[in-house]
Amino acid sequence: MINYVKKIQKLKDKFDGKVVISAHHYQHPEIVKLADFVGDSYKLAVDCSRVNAEYIVFCGVRFMAEGAAILAKENQKILLPKMSAGCPLADFIDGEIMENVLMSIEQNFQISAIPVVYMNSYTDAKNVCGKFGGAVCTSSNAQKILEYYFAKGQSVFFAPDFNLGINTARKMNLKEGDIIKVNKDLTFSKNGKTPKLFIWDGNCRVHKRFIQSDVEQFKAKYPNGKLIVHPECDEAIVNLADISGSTSKIFSEIEKSKNGSVWAVGTEYFFVKRITDQFPQKTIVPLRQSICANMAKINLQNLYETLKSIDENIENLIVVNEKQNARKSLQKMIEIVEG
Ligand code: SF4
Structure with missing residues (x-):
């Protein structure tokens, strides 16, 4: 049997700091043991934005690797060991739908809602977020981000995870009339008030179970x-x-x-x-055995092959072409959270 752990360790030693491995908490334990950084998506975004290594091999799902690519320095490259590791929650919304929702809110309520997108979204959604002055959030800072915009008297459009939105709203004691659920048909149940929080109807099937x-x-x-x-x-x-x-x-x-x-x-x-x-x-x-099939796509073999490709013919490179506004939205989150 091939000892991938030994082979990966050997490559890491050879690269001597040129390559770092970043792993999300949901990764297989054997991957986590080999990682230079381990954390939730907020910690990993911050860690990756501060590191100077030329290559970051991101053991997680695609939106996380894209997040690292958005924040990467000019000379840095982000690799994802399995390109099909997606996220069904992130698939719930894209930039075009976000723009349509913001427009509909404006037409129906005569307000400009600020978009706040969960880290679990793709670059096009983050680009729209940054374009309209919003910030990304993670589950560790969603409340702080919402408080920041509410304190400015602004209403927020939160996407794509309904549960994170509603659970955060409850913690903040928002009243029923302050919250509106938004789905694809873009019809709104109005109650005469100006809602503070519009929440998109997406969900993570791993946590819905x-x-x-x-x-x-x-x-x-x-x-x-x-x-x-x-x-x-x-x-x-x-x-x-x-x-x-x-x-x-x-x-x-x-x-x-x-x-x-x-x-x-x-x-x-x-x-x-x-x-x-x-x-x-x-x-x-x-509470129940609920596995994220996408996170589980990263394994020792594809991690090893991706690392090996660095000195040969690079594989699994994440390319994010348009990222200026997405970068703004991620930096805005870091600015709000880090103060
Ligand atoms: S656990 Fe849910 S939100 Fe996280 S990557 Fe898997 S499907 Fe996406």
Whole structure:
């Protein structure tokens, strides 16, 4: 059997800093072990924007690699080991639809809503976001980004994940009349008020899979166990949880909990498995085994082949042609969050 770990390590040593490997939390544990940076999409975007290596091999899905390419320096190249690793959530909206939604909001409500797009979107959607003065957000900073625009008296169009939008709105105590769900037919149910938040009707199927009976089963087995979930889960699941937050928050909450504590985690299975292995003194179970098939497309073999191609004939290069406005939207997020 080929020992890819050894081969990858050897190549990394040979490249001596010319190449870095960046891995999202949802990657296979063996990939995470080889990575120079590991994190949620916000941390990885910031890490990649600060690194000087000539090549960043991004172990994640395409929108993340595009995010790194948008922020990359002139001489940097971003590689994605499996080009078909997409994201069905990001597919819910594109730049053209976003422009149509913004236009419809203007016609129906006589306001210019500011677009805020979740990191889980492609470059064309981020370009529209930047063009109209908006910012990207991630699950770790969505509230902060919304607060920034609301404080300026602006209404926001949030896309593409409905659950992250509504769960964030609930945390901020937005009233029903302040929120409008927007879908493809672009018809709006008006209530005489000017809505603060328009939310696109997209979702992540990996997080949609968690249902109430999963929680009931966990609570029946572990009555004192705690439930922690990602805000891409349905509102009903988030309401039943003790804590909700990004993968980084989930990791840090479990890390700082007492030995012997019991957790059910409602997010991608490979991440849950990794923290289960990392904290053997705690009982950590997946709320349900929900795997992101796209994240799982990255493996040791395609990572090795991509690394090997760097000194031969480069493969799996991410090319982002038009990125000026997308860059603005990502930089705006970093500016708001980092203060
Ligand atoms: S977990 Fe959901 S949002 Fe994340 S990459 Fe997979 S499909 Fe996309």
